[in-house]
Amino acid sequence: MAQPYKIPESVLVVIYTPALDVLMIRRTDPDPLAGAFWQSVTGSKDTPDEPFALTAAREVLEETGIDCQPQSPLAAHLQDWQLENVYAIYPRWLHRYAPGVVFNTERLFGLQVPAGTPVQLDPREHTHYQWLPYQEAADLCFSPSNAEACALLPRFVAQGAQP
Numbered sequence: 001m002a003q004p005y006k007i008p009e010s011v012l013v014v015i016y017t018p019a020l021d022v023l024m025i026r027r028t029d030p031d032p033l034a035g036a037f038w039q040s041v042t043g044s045k046d047t048p049d050e051p052f053a054l055t056a057a058r059e060v061l062e063e064t065g066i067d068c069q070p071q072s073p074l075a076a077h078l079q080d081w082q083l084e085n086v087y088a089i090y091p092r093w094l095h096r097y098a099p100g101v102v103f104n105t106e107r108l109f110g111l112q113v114p115a116g117t118p119v120q121l122d123p124r125e126h127t128h129y130q131w132l133p134y135q136e137a138a139d140l141c142f143s144p145s146n147a148e149a150c151a152l153l154p155r156f157v158a159q160g161a162q163p
Contacts, residue, residue, distance in 0.1 A: 005098040006044045008089070010106050011056040013041040013078075014149050015066065017115045020157065022137035022150050025063065025126040038140045040149065042106075052107040053080060060111060064129075065120030068111055081108040081156055085145040108149050110156055 015023040027037040043059030045052075057069040057078060068074040085106045089097060119129050132140065138150035 005101070006096045007046075007048055008044075008097055008101050008104045009048075009052075010042060010044040010104055011052055011059060011109055012085075012106050012143075012146055012149055013056050013060055013109045013111055014146075014153060015041060015060065015064065015111045015113060016134065016153060017113060017117075017131065019115060020134045020153055021115070021131040022134050022153065023064065023113075023119065024130050024132055024137050024140055025121060026128040028123070028125060028127050037142045039142055039146050040137075042146075044104075053078065053109070056080075056107075056109045056111075063122055063125055066111070066113060066117060074111065074113060077112045079110050079112075079156075081110055081149075083108045087145060106145060110153070 022040070024038045024040065027039065029037070041056075041060050041063045043055060043063070045055045046058070054070075057075070060066050060068050060078070066074065068078040085108070086103055087106065089102055089104050094102065121127070121129055134150050134153045138147045141147035141150060
């Protein structure tokens with residue numbers, strides 16, 4: 001049975017500590033031109049009506065083992081930054097989407113976690129992780145929208161976007 005097409009609506013979750021160290025995870029499938037592909041947590045909705053916040057919590061748990069789902073101790077720390085990026089889907093991934101779909105809408109979230117929070121990667125998706133100061137994380141990001149989200153982290157924290 002063929003896999004259903006991906007929904008062109010996704011989340012980007014910047015996971016960080018109170019010191020503004022950002023969790024970066026390396027994908028298992030490197031970019032053919034750029035090499036290692038470091039990013040924050042990302043993922044698409046499972047259904048068109050899945051709320052972005054539930055997508056974000058699900059993807060964080062699946063990719064890092066960090067539980068911020070509703071009713072978890074970290075649930076209140078998952079914050080919707082009320083920003084969306086619309087970007088062209090990279091050609092190498094267009095086959096995952098319905099014919100004619102060329103743009104994705106990405107909703108941005110932040111998740112503050114205590115320093116030392118354990119990370120358990122899903123080895124099918126990511127091979128390594130590291131915590132970096134936010135600007136170093138921004139510099140390492142493969143995706144321009146991910147880099148911008150990391151670079152803007154101090155603004156979100158200063159504006160009280162996190163508990």
